[in-house]
Amino acid sequence: MNEKELLEVPIKDEYHYLFSYGGLSPFFKELSENKRFMGAKCPRCDTIWFPPRVNCSKCYCPNEWVRVGSEGEVVCSVIVPAPAAKFRELGAPLFAAMIKLDGCDSCFKAIVIPKGTEEVQKGARVKPVFKERIESIADFYFEPI
Amino acid sequence: MRVGIVGIGLLPWKVRYPDKTYYELAAEAVGKAFDDAKLGPDAVDNVVYGLADVYVNAIRQACASTILQDHIGMEGKPSVTVHNGAATGALAVKTAFTEILAGTSEITLVVGTGKGLDLYDPETKKRSSAFLKAIMLDVDTTWDAPVEPSPVAHFAFVVQGHIDKYGNPTEEQMAKVSVKNHGNALDNPLAQSGMQLTVEDVLKSPHIAGPLKFLDCCLYSEGAAALILAREDRAKQISDKVVWIDGVGSSTKRSYFPNYAELGRIPCQFIATKKAYEMAGVGNPRKELDVIELHDLLTGVELISYEELGLCKVGEGGHLSDEGVTMKDGEIPVNPSGGMIGCGHVAGTSGISRVGEVALQLRGEAGKRQVRIKNGRGLVSCIGGPGISQCCSIVLEV
Numbered sequence: 001m002n003e004k005e006l007l008e009v010p011i012k013d014e015y016h017y018l019f020s021y022g023g024l025s026p027f028f029k030e031l032s033e034n035k036r037f038m039g040a041k042c043p044r045c046d047t048i049w050f051p052p053r054v055n056c057s058k059c060y061c062p063n064e065w066v067r068v069g070s071e072g073e074v075v076c077s078v079i080v081p082a083p084a085a086k087f088r089e090l091g092a093p094l095f096a097a098m099i100k101l102d103g104c105d106s107c108f109k110a111i112v113i114p115k116g117t118e119e120v121q122k123g124a125r126v127k128p129v130f131k132e133r134i135e136s137i138a139d140f141y142f143e144p145i
Numbered sequence: 146m147r148v149g150i151v152g153i154g155l156l157p158w159k160v161r162y163p164d165k166t167y168y169e170l171a172a173e174a175v176g177k178a179f180d181d182a183k184l185g186p187d188a189v190d191n192v193v194y195g196l197a198d199v200y201v202n203a204i205r206q207a208c209a210s211t212i213l214q215d216h217i218g219m220e221g222k223p224s225v226t227v228h229n230g231a232a233t234g235a236l237a238v239k240t241a242f243t244e245i246l247a248g249t250s251e252i253t254l255v256v257g258t259g260k261g262l263d264l265y266d267p268e269t270k271k272r273s274s275a276f277l278k279a280i281m282l283d284v285d286t287t288w289d290a291p292v293e294p295s296p297v298a299h300f301a302f303v304v305q306g307h308i309d310k311y312g313n314p315t316e317e318q319m320a321k322v323s324v325k326n327h328g329n330a331l332d333n334p335l336a337q338s339g340m341q342l343t344v345e346d347v348l349k350s351p352h353i354a355g356p357l358k359f360l361d362c363c364l365y366s367e368g369a370a371a372l373i374l375a376r377e378d379r380a381k382q383i384s385d386k387v388v389w390i391d392g393v394g395s396s397t398k399r400s401y402f403p404n405y406a407e408l409g410r411i412p413c414q415f416i417a418t419k420k421a422y423e424m425a426g427v428g429n430p431r432k433e434l435d436v437i438e439l440h441d442l443l444t445g446v447e448l449i450s451y452e453e454l455g456l457c458k459v460g461e462g463g464h465l466s467d468e469g470v471t472m473k474d475g476e477i478p479v480n481p482s483g484g485m486i487g488c489g490h491v492a493g494t495s496g497i498s499r500v501g502e503v504a505l506q507l508r509g510e511a512g513k514r515q516v517r518i519k520n521g522r523g524l525v526s527c528i529g530g531p532g533i534s535q536c537c538s539i540v541l542e543v
């Protein structure tokens with residue numbers, strides 16, 4: 001079949017969600033209302049999970065909410081010269097980083113925006129910068145201290 | 146009892162197949178596999194589909210296997226769908242292998258197909274940006290996807306973590322993998338991205354994330370692949386060039402998130418491959434294997450995979466690139482097909498195609514890309530999923 005015989009049509013599929021954070025709701029509420037991070041501590045093995053989870057994945061017992069540090073350390077960082085469109089308002093280049101918050105046993109992914117032209121290296125100390133309303137982890141980023 | 150591959154149907158990797166639907170692509174690959182095995186649809190007991198998630202496959206169709214089953218003439222027979230990111234295809238082969246060993250089938254068809262570049266972004270007027278948006282849904286949509294500035298950044302953590310810990314791979318070592326795989330693809334008529342490159346060309350290509358450039362990354366494609374697997378007695382009746390599955394192993398474990406202790410490693414690949422080697426009785430892969438096809442999502446990932454597959458010590462993968470060990474005429478050729486960097490990539494199809502590729506090599510039917518077969522054994526190792534979290538490795542023997 002040659003190209004002129006082909007029929008190509010545009011289709012737009014759009015889905016909206018109204019989803020619940022379930023057992024993680026206290027985490028996002030605390031973040032939104034008080035700009036504070038909470039981890040989930042296992043009362044049996046003392047692991048502090050961040051990102052938090054309702055039950056310890058090692059012991060299968062319910063975790064307890066605990067305050068964790070609002071600052072942390074970059075565990076790994078990669079520069080992204082041309083980020084996807086939804087990050088453009090943050091400027092470019094930005095850094096995608098794995099961050100371990102003080103007092104936590106695990107790490108999570110976040111964006112780090114350098115203050116100037118310096119590189120964000122492994123071991124850098126960082127603190128969060130929050131938007132007014134927090135609905136997802138995209139509503140804050142980190143900057144070097 | 147053994148399980149063997151008796152039919153191989155591979156289609157060329159292309160940016161687009163505008164002249165074929167998702168279903169037409171699958172049917173064409175299946176037809177080739179039937180031709181290779183000299184069998185028809187009636188011979189098959191069941192089907193295993195390797196299909197990427199709906200968004201990535203871009204077919205606007207959930208439960209696609211039911212419609213595929215009709216298109217390829219298999220209605221009434223059992224089917225099951227496997228989807229585990231880029232490792233999907235190899236896991237589909239493993240599932241077919243276990244179906245036969247379990248006694249639920251004597252002859253099983255494995256099919257993968259993908260039309261990811263049907264996606265289109267009317268704002269940029271590009272398909273690639275729409276596809277990249279869709280593939281970001283593969284990662285954790287609460288903790289990962291909202292802060293994902295580039296799909297390459299996601300995989301680059303593993304490479305950067307390795308550099309931080311072991312001091313390699315260097316950008317030059319990674320560039321040599323790109324030169325190797327793009328160059329190998331020139332000898333592969335199915336490949337999409339065969340190119341004669343220099344290290345300089347790779348280093349000068351646009352910077353994407355961390356130490357990785359555009360030519361360090363595999364491209365996404367459209368395509369389909371099919372294999373026919375058979376129980377030992379049936380396989381021997383069907384073919385005099387059976388390629389046997391000697392060992393399989395799989396594992397699910399994210400490389401860095403939330404546990405970062407093994408950052409720089411690909412733990413799922415180590416675990417999966419160790420299982421496959423144990424099952425097949427492979428003790429020294431560098432000496433005992435003739436050929437390896439692995440998932441080179443990024444050049445740096447291929448070099449780290451050398452370590453996880455036991456070709457060198459942990460932390461030394463980058464050096465194999467300098468020594469030329471994995472060149473087509475090297476000690477242990479890796480990705481003589483061109484890999485995903487040289488061939489292209491379809492999440493559901495790639496693993497099936499890699500198994501078919503090693504089977505062709507072991508049969509001595511790989512044309513200009515044929516490597517020397519001494520021991521009659523090869524390995525396929527497919528990784529994928531969020532944080533390089535899924536792996537399936539398969540040892541093949543002729």
